[in-house]
Amino acid sequence: MLQFVIAGLVLGGIYAICSAGLVITYTSSGILNFAFGAIAFFIARFYYFLNTQHTWSILPAAILAIVVASPALGVVLYFALFRHLRLSSPMIKVVATIGLLVAIPAAAVLIFGNQAIQSAPGLAPQPVAVYQVFGVAVTLDQVIVYACVLATVIIGALVLRYTDVGLKVRAMVDSPAMTDLSGTNPTLISVGVWAVSTLFAGLAGVLAAPIVGLDPDKFTILIAASFAAVVAARLRNLTVAVIVALLMGIATSLIEGYLPPSSAWTTEFIDAVPFIVVAVVLIYELLRRGRVGETDAWGGALDRAITPQGESRLAGSTSSVVESASLGFFGKYAGPILLIGAVGVVPLIVQGYWVGVMAAGFAYAVILLSWTIVTGEGGMLWLCQITFAGVGALTTAQLANNHGWPVLLAVLAGGVVALLMGVVVGLLSIRLGDLYVALVTLTFGLLMENLVFTLPSFVNQGLGLTLNRPGFATSDRAFAYLCLAAFVIIALFIVNFRRSTTGLALNAARWSEAGAKTSGISVVQQKVIAGALAAAIAGIGGGLFALSQTTFQPSEFATFEGVVWLAVLVTWGVRSNAAALLGGVSLALLPAVTQSYLPTWTSNVTPVLFGLGAVSAAKFPDGVLAEQSRRLRRLVLHVRDRPDGTDLPDLTLAGAEMGPVATTRVAEHIS
Amino acid sequence: MPAPSEAAPSVGAEGAALAANEITVRFGGLTALAAVSLEVQPGQIAGLVGPNGAGKSTLLAVLSGLLRPNSGQVYLHGDDVTNASCRSRSRRGLARTFQQPELFMGLTVREHLMLAHRARVAPQRLWRDMLDPRSLLPPGREESERVDELLELLRLTRVEKAPVAALPLGVSRLVEVGRALASEPNVLLLDEPLSGLDIKASENLLSVFRQIVDQPGHQVSLIMVEHDVAAVLSLSDIVFVLDFGERIAVGSPEVIRIDPAVRAAYLGDSDPDPGPPAEPAPGRGDPA
Numbered sequence: 001m002l003q004f005v006i007a008g009l010v011l012g013g014i015y016a017i018c019s020a021g022l023v024i025t026y027t028s029s030g031i032l033n034f035a036f037g038a039i040a041f042f043i044a045r046f047y048y049f050l051n052t053q054h055t056w057s058i059l060p061a062a063i064l065a066i067v068v069a070s071p072a073l074g075v076v077l078y079f080a081l082f083r084h085l086r087l088s089s090p091m092i093k094v095v096a097t098i099g100l101l102v103a104i105p106a107a108a109v110l111i112f113g114n115q116a117i118q119s120a121p122g123l124a125p126q127p128v129a130v131y132q133v134f135g136v137a138v139t140l141d142q143v144i145v146y147a148c149v150l151a152t153v154i155i156g157a158l159v160l161r162y163t164d165v166g167l168k169v170r171a172m173v174d175s176p177a178m179t180d181l182s183g184t185n186p187t188l189i190s191v192g193v194w195a196v197s198t199l200f201a202g203l204a205g206v207l208a209a210p211i212v213g214l215d216p217d218k219f220t221i222l223i224a225a226s227f228a229a230v231v232a233a234r235l236r237n238l239t240v241a242v243i244v245a246l247l248m249g250i251a252t253s254l255i256e257g258y259l260p261p262s263s264a265w266t267t268e269f270i271d272a273v274p275f276i277v278v279a280v281v282l283i284y285e286l287l288r289r290g291r292v293g294e295t296d297a298w299g300g301a302l303d304r305a306i307t308p309q310g311e312s313r314l315a316g317s318t319s320s321v322v323e324s325a326s327l328g329f330f331g332k333y334a335g336p337i338l339l340i341g342a343v344g345v346v347p348l349i350v351q352g353y354w355v356g357v358m359a360a361g362f363a364y365a366v367i368l369l370s371w372t373i374v375t376g377e378g379g380m381l382w383l384c385q386i387t388f389a390g391v392g393a394l395t396t397a398q399l400a401n402n403h404g405w406p407v408l409l410a411v412l413a414g415g416v417v418a419l420l421m422g423v424v425v426g427l428l429s430i431r432l433g434d435l436y437v438a439l440v441t442l443t444f445g446l447l448m449e450n451l452v453f454t455l456p457s458f459v460n461q462g463l464g465l466t467l468n469r470p471g472f473a474t475s476d477r478a479f480a481y482l483c484l485a486a487f488v489i490i491a492l493f494i495v496n497f498r499r500s501t502t503g504l505a506l507n508a509a510r511w512s513e514a515g516a517k518t519s520g521i522s523v524v525q526q527k528v529i530a531g532a533l534a535a536a537i538a539g540i541g542g543g544l545f546a547l548s549q550t551t552f553q554p555s556e557f558a559t560f561e562g563v564v565w566l567a568v569l570v571t572w573g574v575r576s577n578a579a580a581l582l583g584g585v586s587l588a589l590l591p592a593v594t595q596s597y598l599p600t601w602t603s604n605v606t607p608v609l610f611g612l613g614a615v616s617a618a619k620f621p622d623g624v625l626a627e628q629s630r631r632l633r634r635l636v637l638h639v640r641d642r643p644d645g646t647d648l649p650d651l652t653l654a655g656a657e658m659g660p661v662a663t664t665r666v667a668e669h670i671s
Numbered sequence: 672m673p674a675p676s677e678a679a680p681s682v683g684a685e686g687a688a689l690a691a692n693e694i695t696v697r698f699g700g701l702t703a704l705a706a707v708s709l710e711v712q713p714g715q716i717a718g719l720v721g722p723n724g725a726g727k728s729t730l731l732a733v734l735s736g737l738l739r740p741n742s743g744q745v746y747l748h749g750d751d752v753t754n755a756s757c758r759s760r761s762r763r764g765l766a767r768t769f770q771q772p773e774l775f776m777g778l779t780v781r782e783h784l785m786l787a788h789r790a791r792v793a794p795q796r797l798w799r800d801m802l803d804p805r806s807l808l809p810p811g812r813e814e815s816e817r818v819d820e821l822l823e824l825l826r827l828t829r830v831e832k833a834p835v836a837a838l839p840l841g842v843s844r845l846v847e848v849g850r851a852l853a854s855e856p857n858v859l860l861l862d863e864p865l866s867g868l869d870i871k872a873s874e875n876l877l878s879v880f881r882q883i884v885d886q887p888g889h890q891v892s893l894i895m896v897e898h899d900v901a902a903v904l905s906l907s908d909i910v911f912v913l914d915f916g917e918r919i920a921v922g923s924p925e926v927i928r929i930d931p932a933v934r935a936a937y938l939g940d941s942d943p944d945p946g947p948p949a950e951p952a953p954g955r956g957d958p959a
Contacts, residue, residue, distance in 0.1 A: 493801075495807075496801065496803075496804055496806060496807055497801045499806055499807055500800035500801045500803065500806035501786065501789050501796040501797055501799075501800040501801075501806065502796075502797060502798055502799075502800050502801035503800075503801065504775075504778060504782055504785070504786045505786060505790070505797045507775055507777040507778055508775040508778070508786060510775075510777070511774070511775040511776040511777060511778075512773040512774060512775055512776075514737060514769065514773045515769070515773030515774060515775060515847075515850075516775070517736075517737070517756070517757035517758055517761075518735050518736075518737070518757050518760075518761055518765075518766065518767050518773075519761060519766070519786070519787045519790055519850060519851075519854060520757075520758050520761035520762055520787070520790035520791055520794065520854060521758065521786075521790050521797065522756075522758050525797075525798070526797070529798060529801075533801075
């Protein structure tokens with residue numbers, strides 16, 4: 001018993017440091033940092049680089065990595081990104097940190113080199129000393145973890161409670177705007193908070209490396225586990241977060257001790273413990289209050305007043321709506337049609353291997369359309385679309401192989417199964433608020449990945465499940481066009497959805513809950529519809545993707561990979577069907593190109609670029625494609641209007657009647 | 672205690688379009704509304720006035736279903752709707768506007784009205800239309816006519832295709848009124864509809880309210896929270912005065928205008944005889 005508690009406190013202690021780091025930045029800036037694990041990985045990798053690759057001794061390496069580099073990274077990230085997110089919508093905040101989550105590990109490989117790391121040393125000298133405490137073996141690494149947790153908790157509590165800095169931080173948590181008005185510089189405090197948070201990340205990373213291994217996926221799972229403690233603390237309560245984190249570590253260790261150790265499923269179950277905690281906490285909250293109340297989680301009245309309502313930043317510039325209206329039908333639809341046509345002829349031109357790559361790209365594009373509907377239209381960030389895709393692929397394989405269904409019918413059935421899961425996930429999360437949607441979907445994805453996709457009958461000793469394409473589309477080329485046809489049909493459905501009453505009502509639910517409810521629209525119902533449709537689309541796309549590979553391989557549907565997909569789509573544009581096509585094709589094409597023609601290290605450049613693309617959503621929420629086509633439209637309007645020297649009627653009206661959006665609103669709010 | 676100038680409405684008062692009975696709302700230790708009752712007849716315009724923090728917006732939130740009262744009941748056309756959702760109240764003909772306009776930033780002015788109209792007239796279209804390619808076709812004639820009529824009435828025709836994110840506050844208020852009217856309400860709650868409007872726009876909106884109430888064959892009741900007391904007194908049939916969560920007066924505009932308690936509490940009159948309820952009790956905060 002005691003030995004499990006002692007071992008459990010190590011993992012729990014690392015969870016505790018992570019959750020403390022997550023809570024302080026959430027309470028002070030409203031940003032739940034999904035990139036926390038990536039930052040931890042980066043610092044741990046840096047420490048390994050110094051200590052192992054360059055044989056620095058432990059102390060200078062630890063000081064440079066944890067005490068100097070970690071806070072410095074926080075300061076850099078604050079000025080480069082987080083500062084600009086202060087007034088952004090919750091969704092943009094999440095998208096930006098997800099961009100970092102994708103970019104940072106790849107950047108770490110680029111900077112520190114790509115080498116297989118079997119085991120990473122901790123802060124204790126090798127070989128690690130072992131002590132006997134009450135007859136239980138305790139390593140020096142474990143002792144260091146305890147010391148760090150204790151120091152963090154005690155120093156943190158003392159600083160927050162008794163110092164001037166602590167008072168200012170607490171004031172800023174209550175209201176950054178009021179703190180600013182009363183003469184304290186909120187920037188300085190924010191920088192400090194971010195520096196401390198990344199310091200925690202670095203510390204947790206270096207401490208965790210010997211336990212979980214130096215692997216970005218493992219780190220992300222570790223941090224996702226810390227989210228459990230943060231969720232239990234309702235994102236804000238530091239003490240609760242630390243206690244839950246410690247308890248979770250002990251519980252994990254106890255379960256580990258009492259489950260049969262030989263079974264592979266036991267390890268998977270242990271990985272899943274934190275996610276089960278999240279699920280239990282959320283269900284409890286849902287039953288007790290119906291709503292966790294994330295909307296009033298941040299800032300005071302003034303802060304809320306100057307925060308753009310809903311997600312106006314994601315709406316893109318209103319001028320684009322006016323412009324496209326004045327361009328008429330051709331101006332509005334010519335671009336996408338031309339683009340789909342241009343991409344569509346590629347499989348006819350290229351040969352061999354590349355035709356298959358294009359087929360996979362079109363299947364990816366179908367999956368990406370699921371975000372076009374749930375994020376682009378519904379304003380929610382679902383992080384488990386890849387899981388729905390996996391479910392679709394799995395269902396397809398099961399029905400086609402074991403039950404003799406025609407394969408395309410099985411693909412549709414996969415969509416239906418994903419749809420049902422989408423309804424359940426939506427009902428569980430949507431009531432709780434948008435941030436919880438992101439957390440719950442991430443948790444669901446990791447749970448499915450760990451508990452279902454790893455079942456021996458699906459993994460099939462690493463071979464996966466074989467699939468046969470339908471008879472009329474066995475060649476890569478025919479199958480590519482089958483996928484493209486599916487893409488076009490679903491894209492047309494989305495176009496119709498946007499214009500339909502359902503689409504308008506979803507838009508209403510997204511922008512104003514109070515306005516929608518009092519107009520007779522159920523917010524939850526509309527958002528669940530969007531989530532379920534998106535899940536179905538992802539399921540169908542997943543089935544097509546598995547067919548394009550002619551196998552269902554569970555490892556291809558890892559949740560973290562899905563986050564990369566999201567970053568790719570956000571870079572191109574999350575509101576446009578054409579962007580989904582480009583995103584899908586680039587997902588398939590770029591790795592193929594780098595593998596075939598470029599040096600291996602370049603394979604890490606694309607994630608960095610797409611990660612940064614997602615980060616840039618803070619500035620261009622509509623993505624690259626929308627931004628460029630907006631510029632093109634302006635050019636067209638400019639050229640077209642020059643001969644007679646008159647402006648377009650709509651634009652004149654806009655100029656006369658409407659002020660710039662945000663500034664007017666903010667000014668009115670404050671006055 | 673509230674001035675007992677009129678008896679509280681009997682439970683589910685006969686014929687009243689909207690009635691609130693002894694509504695109490697507490698936020699923690701703060702009592703935002705203390706046993707406030709109110710009753711509005713069909714076709715009546717009711718003004719709801721009071722200083723900042725009197726509980727006016729809280730009362731509207733309770734009436735529209737955004738907030739559950741700690742005790743008391745709300746009746747819509749005689750039915751107890753205290754525990755009914757906003758949506759079901761909306762389906763029974765209750766609509767409202769907000770102090771800070773709650774508009775749908777991705778939609779145009781016209782789409783706001785269309786959507787509200789459909790949510791009331793054909794709610795099944797909220798989920799059925801996505802499967803129906805006919806939604807790409809222009810909307811039906813009846814709906815278009817109704818929307819045109821409302822746009823005309825509120826003088827919004829010029830901006831009907833504009834996305835609401837680009838509208839100034841005054842026009843946003845008109846859009847909210849339009850959205851509320853498009854749902855064909857029989858009770859309309861207005862939270863400070865005139866603030867942010869210039870004089871011309873205010874006059875236009877007041878005449879619109881008069882028109883709505885007077886239109887033959889469709890009786891609409893209005894409850895209006897407004898700081899412009901002159902406008903409220905000129906328009907209303909009945910006025911309710913709140914102060915610190917209590918109803919301190921109720922009656923016709925003429926009665927309210929000379930009520931000493933109201934003058935003392937709200938109009939800032941230093942009348943030597945303010946009456947007991949007007950004294951703000953020490954220690955009570957701002958419930959708004």
